[in-house]
Amino acid sequence: GLGTDIDINKAIHWFSQAEKLGNTNAAYQLGKIAFENNDIENAIKHFQYAAQGNISNAWFNLAKIHSNESYAHYDIAKAQLCYSNALNLYITDYKQNPNDYIAYRLGDMYLKGLGTDMNINQAIYWFSEAEKFENANAAYQLGYIYHSEKYGLQNNELASNYFRKALSAYLIRFNNNQTDSELALRIGTFYQYGLGIERDIEKALLWYKKAVELGNIKAQQKIEETNTQQQITVLNLASIAAHMGKIINTETIAAAKQKYTSDSKQLRDEKIQKIQLGHAVSDNPISYDC
Numbered sequence: 001g002l003g004t005d006i007d008i009n010k011a012i013h014w015f016s017q018a019e020k021l022g023n024t025n026a027a028y029q030l031g032k033i034a035f036e037n038n039d040i041e042n043a044i045k046h047f048q049y050a051a052q053g054n055i056s057n058a059w060f061n062l063a064k065i066h067s068n069e070s071y072a073h074y075d076i077a078k079a080q081l082c083y084s085n086a087l088n089l090y091i092t093d094y095k096q097n098p099n100d101y102i103a104y105r106l107g108d109m110y111l112k113g114l115g116t117d118m119n120i121n122q123a124i125y126w127f128s129e130a131e132k133f134e135n136a137n138a139a140y141q142l143g144y145i146y147h148s149e150k151y152g153l154q155n156n157e158l159a160s161n162y163f164r165k166a167l168s169a170y171l172i173r174f175n176n177n178q179t180d181s182e183l184a185l186r187i188g189t190f191y192q193y194g195l196g197i198e199r200d201i202e203k204a205l206l207w208y209k210k211a212v213e214l215g216n217i218k219a220q221q222k223i224e225e226t227n228t229q230q231q232i233t234v235l236n237l238a239s240i241a242a243h244m245g246k247i248i249n250t251e252t253i254a255a256a257k258q259k260y261t262s263d264s265k266q267l268r269d270e271k272i273q274k275i276q277l278g279h280a281v282s283d284n285p286i287s288y289d290c
Helices: 008-020 024-036 040-052 056-066 076-096 100-112 120-132 136-147 156-176 181-193 201-213 217-259 265-276
Strands: none
Touching: 008 024, 024 040, 024 056, 040 056, 056 076, 076 100, 100 120, 100 136, 120 136, 136 156, 156 181, 181 201, 181 217, 201 217
16 A cells, blocks of 8 residues: 555556566565465465575465464474474574564574474574564563473563563553554453563453453453452452461460460360360450451
C-alpha cells in the first residue's frame, strides 16, 4: 500500500513477473503470501527458489513446513538441514547488517536447538545483542533464562531487571496499539506470576479480560486458570492457619507441662486437661485456642 491502496492480486502479478526474471526476493514474497493463505505446495515451490538465492528466511520457512506434521510434508531431518542453512545465513546477514530481528531469531534458534545443538550461552549472547536494540522480546527471553531453574543460571536480580525492561516496552507498545490481544495476554502474565514486579492477580485479570474483549481465546483459559489459583491459595491459607493453630496448641501444652513439673501429678493433669479443652493456663481470661 505504498502510494496506492493495498492490492494483493496486483502484488502477486508483479512479484511473479520479477520471479520469472530471476528475482529470488520476489519468490520469497510469493512464498510468504502462499504460506499465509495455507497454500503449502506453492509456498514450498517459491521458498525453494528463493533459497537458491541464499535468502535466510526462505530456508527458515521451509524448515517450519517440514517440522510441522499438519502441513503434510513432515521430515525432521530435512527440517534440521533447512534450519542449519538458515542459521548460517543469519549469522552472515548479521555481520553485514546488525539488527534486532536477526539477533533475536538466532537467540531463539540456539535456545530451541533449531539447526544446531541447544546452546544456552549462544542464546544469551544473541538475545543480548537483540536487547541492545531495545528488543522487548529479547529482554523477556533473558528474564526467563535467568528466572528458570531449567538452565542452571538462576539470578533473580538479572531476571527482574530484564522482565521490567520487557514489561515497560510492552506497556508502551500496547498504548500505541490497543488492539493487540496477544500483547495484552502477555502483559497479564507478568502480573499473574510477578515477573520483575509484585504479583497482582487483580491486574492480571484486568489484562486477561482486555485480551478476551479483543478476541483472544487463550486469555479466557488464563482467566479460568488464575481464578482456580486464587481459590487454591485461599484454601491453602486456610489450611495453613488451621495447621498453625494445632502447632500453637501443641506447643502451649508442652510449655504448660514444663511449667508445672513441680505441681502434684493430680494438679498437673488437671491443668493440662483444661488447656486441651481450650481453657486458659491461669485464671486470666486468655484463650490459647487459635
